[in-house]
Amino acid sequence: MKKIKLDIVGLSYSQTQSGAYALVLGEINGRRRLPIIIGAFEAQAIAIEIEKMTPSRPLTHDLFKSLAGSYNINIQEIIIYNLVDGIFFAKLICSDGKKTSEIDARTSDAIALAVRFDCPIYTYEFILATAGIVIEGNEFVFLENIEAPAEEKAVSATINFSSLTEDELKEKLKDALADEAYEKAAKIRDELSRRKSS
Template sequence: MSRNKIELQVLSLTYSQEQAGAYALLLGEVDGPRKLPVIIGSAEAQAILLEIRGITSPRPLTYQLFASTLEALGVRLLRVLIYRAENGLFYSYLYLQSDHSIIRIDSRTSDAVVMAMHLHCPILIYEDVLDAEKMELDAEALETESGTTNSQDDRAETISRMEEALKEAIEAEEYEKAANLRDMINQFKESNHQD
């Protein structure tokens, strides 16, 4: 049985209000209304944020090292496929081409997405998985999920939580994480001033 595949794109990355220290990556159907939220960790969020902003780190991060290794070996990333979801956890494959063979490698979805962004290849999902896991968003929920909120109280709470995470990162001497949190706070504040 052939399963229909849908292409996704990265829509937004926001601090998760449901899980402390986690981020919500929102993927959206290309040329369609369906949206898929994926909860990811802070390290993965940092990598995705770098790709969104087009920032090159002074030394290669793990995904950049992997991409360079593929290139040096003459291997090309063809596509990423989110093939299953279970209890809020998504499962993905990387499809690599080496000479005339296709190699499929299991991957965390957050790693697969950042690799796809870095190497400019499509992010696909089986349509039945998207339909089962998609967000049913009304206009108000869509606004909240896209990184903005309707009330000043919600905005203040989100900024407060992000600033607390920034303080914890500084106290733990995680300066790279702190710098990324600072940038995300500034981006969030700027997007809210544009409303």
């Protein structure tokens, strides 16, 4: 079967499951999107790697990468190869330079590793045809309409970083990373970036 390359195009709160996130993969040079519901831990693991944040201690996926690197094992690609009763199945294609192995994995874990190993993500046509969403024009409606749960919006509304000095923001960013509060750290980083660009 011909493989179709995917890229991560969005990660946001899930509209359908409380406490879960929607990871959206997009077909390279295509209009189809593949939304996958994942847990908060995996969403956080993917987000901090995409944002190039450094946790104070290694997360599980970082530990896996370090362990694999110690034994010269590299992940060459991720394949989302099946969809059964709404559950996606994925595998890691790994190699030590001599032998190539396929390892079964949850899709969320496979993608968290893909961003760390900088390897491509693939799927097959029947999966995109079954579970894909076609985006019309240049709109990306799916992610734009996803909102945080009310209690989380209330928490984020109480944090106003615009009144803090740059030094205070940097100190809060350091504390947030030490506490592994990555969503808070991302908001502080965004405020610092906004100030640099203005």
